[in-house]
Amino acid sequence: MPAESATTPIVSLASLPPIGDQLEGGAFAGLTSTADGKHVAVVLLPAKAQDVDWKAAMAWAAEQGGELPSRPVAALLYANLKPQLTPRWHWTCEADGASYAWHCHFGHGYQTSSHKSYEGCAVAVRRIPLAA
Known part of the structure; x- marks a missing residue:
């Protein structure tokens, strides 16, 4: 996943909302x-x-001001925001060799890889650094 830019907001741990509530869009x-x-x-x-x-x-997620989730982040989305997700498979940002990439099925939570030319769903995430 790309590094945060200088314009990325920084939030304190104490100011984080409950899971599922709005934060930075x-x-x-x-x-x-x-x-x-x-x-x-x-x-x-x-x-x-x-x-x-x-x-x-990958390009679509960047256009949204975010990125595709990594495999661990996709699992986090499934665990914490399942009601907000379409129960289909969604791409992650992680390639699996030259021709395949990982995806997570948000109906079941399992992860596997498919050929990069296959068409599936995508969500975008943003990572926000925490203040020390």
Whole structure:
């Protein structure tokens, strides 16, 4: 997942709303950590895409001001915001070799990979850094 930009807001842990409530233009899904160990709030953005291949899903998510969720973030979305998700499979940002990419089925929660040319759904998330 891309690094946060200088314009990305920073929120304090104490100011986070309950799971599912609005935060910075989307629904607060919970907390996760980046690869470098920083803790971030995950926000599910309201727009949803259907019938897009993986490359188009990646571009669409960027147009929404976010990114496709990683596999762990997709699991977090399923665990915490299932009622807000379409019960179909959705692309993640993670490739599985040159021709495949991972997706998460928001009806069942399982994850597997499919050819990047297949068409599925997509949601976009935004990661918001937490103040120390």
